[in-house]
Amino acid sequence: MSSLQLKLVSLLVQEHFGDVVEKICTHLLKNGSNNFRSVVSTVKEKPEQVKKALCVLIQHNIVKYGLNKRGMVEYTADVEKALLLVRYPRYIYSAKTLYGDIGELIVEEVLHHGEILMSNVVEKVKVRLKEAMEGNQLEPSAIKDKFIDLVNTHFLQRLPSWSAEDDEESKVIPLIPHLSVSDADLYRIPETAGVTGKRKRPLNDGGRSSKRARSSSVGSEPDQEVPLDDGIYWKVNFERFHRYFRDQDIISAITQRIDKSAGDVVATMLRMSELTTDFMARETKPLSFHDIARQMPKKLENRQLEQYMKLLLDDQTMIVKKYGDAGGGMYEIDLEQASRVICTANIESVVQERFGSKSFRIFKTLLKKKYLEQKQIENFALIPAKEAKELVYQMFAENFITVQEIPRTPDHAPSRTFYLFTVELGQVTFMLAERCYKSLINLMTRRHFESAENKRLIEKEQKVEAITASMQGSGAEPAQLEEIEKTMTQLEKEQLQKYKGRIAKLEQSELQTDKTVFVLNSFILQEAEGRL
């Protein structure tokens, strides 16, 4: 974990959950696993507060608990998981693309709560939709159906829960709850789920709800009515979203390189592999030509499809590979290669934008030729010596290229040493990820700064809106409403408008930058996996 990651997480956690939670999260990240007592004593917050904060972090999958060697409960924070907070807007946005407004709201609610009952989501989304649609009635089952869709496509996932037998078995309450869910149940909607009816909570159930704050968020009074699906919590399956992001990247790369139909072919292959291939697998399971032909959403003639397969195989990205000749030809997608190619393309675009096209040419020459001397770089890239030296140096200074010294004599005299330039892709990827984190920090800092600058205005607007709403509710005259409106001067309105534009731009840029992070990290992960 780098210091930039830590800083970014601290900003993110603070923005999402507030100061106390941030303090505790940062403490856990800095100091590793820690037990409750030492957390309380070092962060100097009330135990109640710490408890709540830990709850929030656990619910959002950022902190895990477990027993240490001496049998004490310990809490551990995971920086990678915490960094996903920056990606929330993208998850929500994708849900909207895939499942429309309802999908967007569902995912937003689930993300907001970390873990939540289906019946709660349905209820909340219903309320929000009603506000948005202003009375337009919505088929009540529509939300539930979308929720089920999201589960069926694995974008939502069930959380492990207490199993019934555990409850009965022992009267001793274990230190940490034993939670489990079978693979079969992960994506199964229980019959009771989503039914908005209530039932009486059995009286002997009291111990459970107070034990973990997680379940107590629903109802803490032992005899209160509880939803029928109590105990069955859902969360967002991040991996599934990541897979979707990755697949989209592959499809758009192929579409750019060949054409829309080729993109469709690859999209079909990826879709067919969703259930058969592990997310981190190096390649998809082989798919036969006939199966692909059958699964294509828009029928291509066999002859055309054959040609596309050939184009894909010939393509220099080498993302699609031939596996064998059975079944009219077996094909697979090399996910590792795809990740490398896409990551490289992204890095190249950084060089292009940051250093210009001549440097880009040098960079790419090095990527292609691996190790080159200064002189060779000049000759391949056809750039005059002086200029080439400057460009190489610039990139070297910013760690985009590295140099290897090969002394011809044991004394390492510079005049008798070869200097070979090269691009260490892995290193550049890491370096750029760090740059992204810093950029994200900068963007967020600026966003907070802008909000602070305009605090008075924002509050004023909110006040005006609140008054207007309440007056509208009580049936005020239009003239009165106008009066209220006028308390905001034209200048103030313009200022606010400008502020909102700025925030939108910053947020958009945060999302974009995270896309780069995603591509870079996927490659880093893929590489790490390959080395195991």
Added chain:
Amino acid sequence: MSAEEKQEAPDAMNLEERILELCKQNPDGIADSTLQKELPNVDTRQRVSAVNRLLSSGKIDLVKTSNELVYRLKDPGVVSKIKGADNQERLVYQIIEQSGNKGIWTRDIRLKSNLQLTQLNKILKNLESRKLIKAVKSVGAARKKAYMLFNLTPDPSVTGGTWYSDQEFESEFVEVLNQQCFKFLQQKVESVSALQLDPLLKRNRSFVSPEEVWKFITELRISKVDLSVDDINTILNTLIYDGKVEMTISAGAGTSSSDSSSKLYRAIQPLTQPTGLMRSPCGVCPVFNQCYEGGAISPSTCIYMKEWMDY
């Protein structure tokens, strides 16, 4: 260069001595026809140039006798004095000869020959005036002169090759060629995609051979020098490094005459749009590393951000 050319150079040195020798034997002068008879293996061109060199360096004279022109040793005393220097001359000549068409710097000649600088300079001047050697400015170091045998074509590493004129790299020329080649490839792709062909055919037809590009460029008449197909290949390679073009080795369906270059080129699209990071001001920021909250350059006070946000 041919083997014959290489041979001629040492002959030139010998030849001069032979001629001097003959002149000495015939103190009254020797006619060109006699010279020709005495040197049966030497062709006229070589003989004439050797004689001319001797004349211009003042070792022999052209004297008119009653009925013919004869060559005569100028001043026997002087020649014998130079005799001693001749060995040094020979040494320097050999050192230069060894360096081939890459040439050799004065400093290196001095190290190898152990001669005084003034002495060496005299010898070099002498050899140069006799057109046995020549000085070439090299691209690497514009101030230093490299010497090589007179009749050699300097190695591209010395002159820089096609892309250099007067030891200056023709940056703009290369860029113009780079752009024009790309334009040609791009037009090809465009014209083919307008044709409604099968995908495979569409791709295959959008490939172009270097010869076609060469023809296009030659007809454009943008080049002062004659470019070879190899030069075009070099330019096309830069387009590959630009990420704008891909190259494939054709299976050799025997389309083009017979030569080995079965490379084909095609304009391609980049795989991705500029990555997200680069769409934020920090991505392209020149003071990225100096920027931190609370510092002289900070996100809150950043002017790049401000301009970008209000753009």
